[in-house]
Amino acid sequence: MKKITYKDRVAEFIYKEIIKGNIKPKEQIKETHLSETLNISRAPIREALNELTSVGILEYRPHIGTFLTDLTADDILNAYITRGVLEGFAASISFPKLTKGDINRLYSMCDKMEMLAEKNENVKLIYLGDKFHEKLFSICGNKELVKFTKMLSMKSHLMFSKYWPKLYLPKQINERHKKIVKAIESGNPKTIEREIRNHYTETGKKIAKLKKEGV
């Protein structure tokens, strides 16, 4: 499906630039510069910047400009914790809707993640990881919760794409996610919620630690 307005395309463009690492944290994203680069006026660019600001990827200071967020170790940890709380709850109430087939698909996704990690296929790995977790949180049907979770997802990509190779071994990635699927299979909401919270808190702590060490 084709995008209709410039705003969306610009937002996507900026997001990709960030993911690719072409923009550094704390760096100002100048409207005029983008305007010249993309050959469009500043109006749609401003809207795109606003959008990304409200997602939490960019930071806006009135009369000064828009900057790529520079997340502190605490910010990172908090983002992951919050993600765990939301997704944990979502999964804990929506597991009855998951069929046996869904469960099997989740299991095979775990294996595939390991495979992709071994082949260093970062982009595909992140994409698959997203799909896995999206299954967990989107089935609950709570739009509000889904919206927030997706915002956090975008945010965590900023860091994950940078740090991921140092976080887990391919086999660990597999096991960590299988642990979640097993929790879901158990059918115990408390267990599901706890397991998913741990999943995220663990990663959050790891990344925060790396950040503190200035990696």
Added chain:
Amino acid sequence: MKKITYKDRVAEFIYKEIIKGNIKPKEQIKETHLSETLNISRAPIREALNELTSVGILEYRPHIGTFLTDLTADDILNAYITRGVLEGFAASISFPKLTKGDINRLYSMCDKMEMLAEKNENVKLIYLGDKFHEKLFSICGNKELVKFTKMLSMKSHLMFSKYWPKLYLPKQINERHKKIVKAIESGNPKTIEREIRNHYTETGKKIAKLKKEGV
């Protein structure tokens, strides 16, 4: 502190208009109309509309316009549930930071809420309720979580200001909130989380029910 840009003032203006009931759900908010009313150009107005859209108060359809959200019964319930999940978690981890003085203040706020409810001081009641709950969720220091919770808070005001007189008796308001404070005093995270989730789920269900009955 004085606001610096038009955008913020416009956003506030629109929000107040909505709260006051001068704009009805599903109604289009026209840029041109606001532009003429406020005697400013459309640029800052668009930005304000974008902002409120990202909060979830307004709904935007490309090339058509921006409309006041018309929440379904499910939307309402989901918003309250999500709020409960976030605030419940926040309070469950931040209770150690609350002093004896804080607890006492919370108790007296419960009494004051009852008083305001009896006097039909809706605006002050809502404001105090906000302050009460803000204490619970903001101390945790998790900016991400606080941001989301505040977004939900704005959203729920839309409905609360409309439905609140039919929800609880003054005495019930008092008791419901005291129940939360007691849970906090217990120092049991699980209890705190459960109690706050119930608090919101209960209200969400009530409002959703009223909505379904077409009140």
Added chain:
DNA sequence: TTTTCATCTATTGTCGACAGTAGACAATGT
């Protein structure tokens, strides 16, 4: 009458220009 299609209108999308501000830098006075 009903359907189709062109036209019209109201509203949003985009533009280029100008105004206003924050921060850098130079000039001045002590």
Added chain:
DNA sequence: ACATTGTCTACTGTCGACAATAGATGAAAA
């Protein structure tokens, strides 16, 4: 040397005009 002040510049903030679109209206054809 140092603080203060003034200027200059590179941005963002705001503006008014125009382009493009969706939906309404009305005319033409069956």
